[in-house]
Amino acid sequence: MSGLRERKKAKTKIAIQEHAVRMFRTQGYGATTVEQIAEAAEVSPSTVFRYFPTKEALVTTDEVDPVIFAAFEDQPTGVGIAEAWRGALRAAFDRLTDAEMAIQRERMLLILSVPELWAASLGNVTRTLDTMVELSARHVGRAPADPAVRNAVGAMFGVLLLAAFEWTRSPDADLAVLVDAALADFAAGLSLR
Incomplete structure (x- = not known):
């Protein structure tokens, strides 16, 4: 029951x-x-x-992050964190319906356009980043305070945030594709010359 x-x-x-x-x-x-x-x-x-x-909280509450975090914990050991997060995000996005993705886009648009929502979302952003650091550290067998872990996750988080911003600006964009491409670039080293 x-x-x-x-x-x-x-x-x-x-x-x-x-x-x-x-x-x-x-x-x-x-x-x-x-x-x-x-x-x-x-x-x-x-x-x-x-x-x-x-x-x-009607806007800033994110029901997708826990799904992504659970999918990350299901990723195989021995793969780097970028590949593990790619797999987790693919798995989580595959579970979301088009309607659920539409609500997520609308949430992001509201957060980006309403100052009090942007301010209220900063706590969620910080918690998400901290959770990603903790999960990533555990995945590679290091401490969350390890500067290499924090720097790698911080850079990856920035790449993911840019992909999310692009998604909100481009109505025809597919978040799963944007995120996957961004993490592929990150895993390849993002080398610019």
Whole structure:
């Protein structure tokens, strides 16, 4: 029974976020109230706040990162971190529907265009980077504080961020393709002359 209950909670959370993102994009972030979102999602405002403690969290909460992190932990040992992250991202993106990818793009567009959302997302960005450092360090058998690990993950994170920015600017772009190409370049050494 708890499996069904957890799936229902997950569906409710996703529906609330989808309504919020859609309404923020069409009406504007400041002009949209939590009450309007609750009505659209057919839940109470208190239910919205049970899943999302702040209005900003309706956009900044990222449900994809945990899927990517789990996929990274499933990658084979003995491959470099760039190849392991490529495999993890491919596996995670393969699990997302077109509708889920569309919501992720809308979330990114909102974060990049609404100053209070950009500020609110910095904590998530930091946590994501820290988790990538920890997972990468474990993958190669080093400490997370190792400068080589931190530098490699930091550079790779920058490459991934640029791919995500390109995705938000290009409506026809495929994030999975952009990220895979970016990580392939990173793994090859990004040599410029």
